[in-house]
Amino acid sequence: MVSSIGATLIRSAALHKTSNQRSEEISGVYTLIKPENPIPLVFDSPHSGTNYPKEFDYACDFEDLQRAEDKYVDELFADAPDYGAPLLSAQFPRPVIDVNRAADDIEEELLSAPWPEEETIEPTNRSHAGIGLVRRLITPGTPVYSRQLSPDEIKQRIETYYRPYHATLEALIESAHYNFGAVWHINCHSMPSPYAKGSFMRVNPLKAPDFVLGDRNGTSCDLDFTHAIRDFLKSKCYKVAINEPYKGVELVDRYSSPSTGRHSLQIEICRSLYMDETTGKKRSNFNKLKDDMNKLIEFCRDYTKSNLIPLAAD
Secondary structure (H helix, E strand, O other): HHHOOOOOOOOOHHHHOOOOOOEEEEOOOOEEEOOOOOEEEEEEEEOOOOOOOOOOOOOOOOHHHHHOOOOHHHHOOOHHHHHOOOOOEEEOOOOOOOOOOOOOOOOHHOOOOOOOOOOOOOOOOOOOOOOOOOOOOEOOOOOOOOOOOEEHHHHHHHHHHHHHHHHHHHHHHHHHHHHHOOOEEOOOOOOOOOOOOOOOOOOOHHOOOOOEEEEEOOOOHHHHHHHHHHHHHOOOOOOEOOOOOOOOOOHHOOOHHHHOOOEEEEEEHHHHOEEOOOOOOOOOOOHHHHHHHHHHHHHHHHHHHHOOOOOOOO
């Protein structure tokens, strides 16, 4: 079944680097492009990967799997290193494992055997809805697998994909914070329009936003930063919502602490802005949106520089 994927697409090659940047990667796991002298601004794209491992024994339509990807988001933010900001991008897709979930967000219904007693799992409402750490459903009512998964299979995915991605992102954030005393982290995603097939989005289509900014109700970053990004996007004539319907999940929660200068903001971009949600092909205005995202990256760079407080000498 997996062989139907054919030649797997790894778009990390689309993430260019220049002579003053360096690229790191674990094949099939992540690509990191980092300037030699990074500023305290970090971008990550955890769901834009398209590299399906051979052992991923799915039973749903491959087209449905692809709709769960944040396709092209890594390309939209590919120029971040040109502005001094590291960019971390997953190569594996969200249906394999979702790094934007807690590592114990696992539902028992997915398991072929009990989870080991010496460890605990804490399924959230997302797991109960079939979209936890490892997805049971690819669209509402459509299972990913024709079988249950063993605990060892899930643990292998955690060790292979989840932990390296999180360790790398945490290191980027903590290094920036150590060097500058503050850090701003932008967690980049795409969201389906309300009209898209299999969309989990529940909003009035007439009021659907182009962007949703998630700061976990003001707890993952300073409100001034959230509002500054909102106002910038509105100045480009985009419709922007805050925390509705996406507040941000694990990646902005785990590493944020605004009171200590660690700011994390999730940004969701409506896919219909830049791609045909049925075919998955880029729309003609893709480059226009990418240009606007470059301007957003530049805005974030200038914001971080103007909001840094000089560190006292030891």
